[in-house]
Amino acid sequence: MPAAVRDSTISPPSGERRSDMEFDMTKPVPEVQPWSEKFWEGTKEGKLLIQVCKDCKSKIFYPRKYCPECWSGNLDWIEGSGRAKIYSFSTAYSMVEPKFMDELPYTIAYVDLEEGIRMMTRIVDCEPADIAIGMDVEVIFHERGGFYLPYFRPVRQ
Amino acid sequence: MSKGKIAIVGIGEVPTANMPTRTHWDIIYDTCMEAVKDAGLHKNDIEGVVSVSPQAQPKITAELSFGKLPEELGLKGCKDTVSCNAGGASTSNCLRMAEQWIHSGIAKAVLVQHVTVHSTIPLADQINFFAKAGVDLQWEYPYGTTYNIIMGLMANRFMHESGCTPEQMASVVTALRSWASRDPNSFFYKKDVPSVEKVLSSDLLNTPLHKRESNVLGDGGCAMVVVSAEDAQKMKRPAAYKLGDSVRYFSGTCVMRDFKKVEEGFRVTAREAMAQAGITKEDVSIWNCYLAYPLAHPLVAELLEVAPPGKAGQYFLEGRMSFGGDIPWSTIGDAPGRGHTGSGVSAAHYVETARQLMGKAGERQVKNCRYVYQNAGGGSGFNNIATIWGKEI
Ligand SMILES: [Zn+2]
Numbered sequence A: 001m002p003a004a005v006r007d008s009t010i011s012p013p014s015g016e017r018r019s020d021m022e023f024d025m026t027k028p029v030p031e032v033q034p035w036s037e038k039f040w041e042g043t044k045e046g047k048l049l050i051q052v053c054k055d056c057k058s059k060i061f062y063p064r065k066y067c068p069e070c071w072s073g074n075l076d077w078i079e080g081s082g083r084a085k086i087y088s089f090s091t092a093y094s095m096v097e098p099k100f101m102d103e104l105p106y107t108i109a110y111v112d113l114e115e116g117i118r119m120m121t122r123i124v125d126c127e128p129a130d131i132a133i134g135m136d137v138e139v140i141f142h143e144r145g146g147f148y149l150p151y152f153r154p155v156r157q
Numbered sequence B: 001m002s003k004g005k006i007a008i009v010g011i012g013e014v015p016t017a018n019m020p021t022r023t024h025w026d027i028i029y030d031t032c033m034e035a036v037k038d039a040g041l042h043k044n045d046i047e048g049v050v051s052v053s054p055q056a057q058p059k060i061t062a063e064l065s066f067g068k069l070p071e072e073l074g075l076k077g078c079k080d081t082v083s084c085n086a087g088g089a090s091t092s093n094c095l096r097m098a099e100q101w102i103h104s105g106i107a108k109a110v111l112v113q114h115v116t117v118h119s120t121i122p123l124a125d126q127i128n129f130f131a132k133a134g135v136d137l138q139w140e141y142p143y144g145t146t147y148n149i150i151m152g153l154m155a156n157r158f159m160h161e162s163g164c165t166p167e168q169m170a171s172v173v174t175a176l177r178s179w180a181s182r183d184p185n186s187f188f189y190k191k192d193v194p195s196v197e198k199v200l201s202s203d204l205l206n207t208p209l210h211k212r213e214s215n216v217l218g219d220g221g222c223a224m225v226v227v228s229a230e231d232a233q234k235m236k237r238p239a240a241y242k243l244g245d246s247v248r249y250f251s252g253t254c255v256m257r258d259f260k261k262v263e264e265g266f267r268v269t270a271r272e273a274m275a276q277a278g279i280t281k282e283d284v285s286i287w288n289c290y291l292a293y294p295l296a297h298p299l300v301a302e303l304l305e306v307a308p309p310g311k312a313g314q315y316f317l318e319g320r321m322s323f324g325g326d327i328p329w330s331t332i333g334d335a336p337g338r339g340h341t342g343s344g345v346s347a348a349h350y351v352e353t354a355r356q357l358m359g360k361a362g363e364r365q366v367k368n369c370r371y372v373y374q375n376a377g378g379g380s381g382f383n384n385i386a387t388i389w390g391k392e393i
Helices: A018-022 A034-044 A098-103 B024-038 B058-065 B068-072 B090-104 B123-132 B147-162 B166-180 B196-201 B229-235 B259-277 B294-303 B312-317 B334-338 B344-358
Strands: A004-006 A049-053 A075-079 A083-092 A106-113 A118-123 A136-144 A147-154 B006-017 B048-052 B080-084 B109-116 B204-206 B219-228 B240-249 B286-288 B371-377 B383-390
Touching (some): A034 A075, B006 B344, B024 B219, B048 B090, B058 B080, B080 B090, B090 B219, B090 B240, B109 B344, B147 B204, B147 B294, B166 B196, B166 B334, B219 B229, B219 B344, B240 B344, B259 B383, B294 B334
Parallel strands (some): A118 A147
Antiparallel strands (some): A136 A147, B006 B240, B109 B219, B240 B383
């Protein structure tokens, strides 16, 4: 099993009005397509898989049914290194859906993987003030509802 | 489309405000009738109706797409009606549809309209709709991504590359609101224009976006009457002639959006639209930029070569894009100044473009307004449509 953190039990913020209870507080999991199942299976084993086209050698993100470069169905997977650089980030302090409020503040980022693809993710295990564009980060998997979301944390020197 | 094929000859608009007593049909009647009267036409001259599809309002969307508008308003000469949905680029596509009908001879006069009533949507439904719209449900949404955060990702990268400061970014709000405070149809008409300090002292929503750099949902609507350029000339009325357009698609999923491709898209579409119109950027009287969030304005000002690289933030801070400045820019104050009426912000922009070219913009009227650059973007930014409109052919 991978190193993983789990969502804590979710309860509505104190003082919440009854009328607000109509909000769906279920935290979302990825809406998987048949051709992306392998990616999410990989994360359960602590692997960050990258779809590749065996015909034109493209690395594909996000995973598709057919290669978006050459429309080949001859697709496969390689295991990524899990290392990346932050392209941009934004730390949220408010105005997110009620279901995410217990996690504030949190940082969403675009990260560029060594393999040449860009993902959206969370940056964890550090203070928001220490996060910077260009920072080296590594993958860590975060469990939610049976899924393991790839999050990233600063690379420890 | 080639130069000078259509013209806007009539406009109608209601003020943006949260007014739950004003129903969708209430607004549709007022805006459409005003536009037809403004064009000097009879209701039965309208041969086609194209509606911007309202976001997050399924009932009115269904009524419009099932053809109710011509019947409700008694448009006896109407031959066809349709709704268009391309997010924020819907209005551009409504105008393209009108252009096609006029070209093909289906309709001589086409009514294009938009209506939005956000104030009667239950808060939970509003949040649920806007939380997911334009956000990929597999690769973005599970992380807690929002529209505001997507804007923050873009803005932080822009600030990193350009050196644009938080003060300069905040000054965009001051500039936009300076126009809005003089627009009777704005949410912020006659309201104080916030200073840079006031913008920066408002709550931080997500870096670098402050509360006053976001925008407020509102109710509103507008309508336009479109005819052929030839007919507009014969009508001898103030008109806005479409002189050029160009579009580029970027991506549907924000994480896939190549910032360099977006930047090149803005440059290329402006160049192509101006070339079609036979003008250069020096000829443009108003840069009517629809970008929904203020943080994107300095970036686009540089892409359109209105400001040199790295200088747009300074231009905004110096007040050059504000009311009274030397570079008229988004003269309704874009979404932060108008109030966010969904896809209606782009519709309001087109109405403003026509209003300025017709010489009907009151206190905001830009002197000697001859050519206007007007853009629109789809959804959370899947494309950019650049158009050039002129006072005459
Ligand atoms: Zn391929």
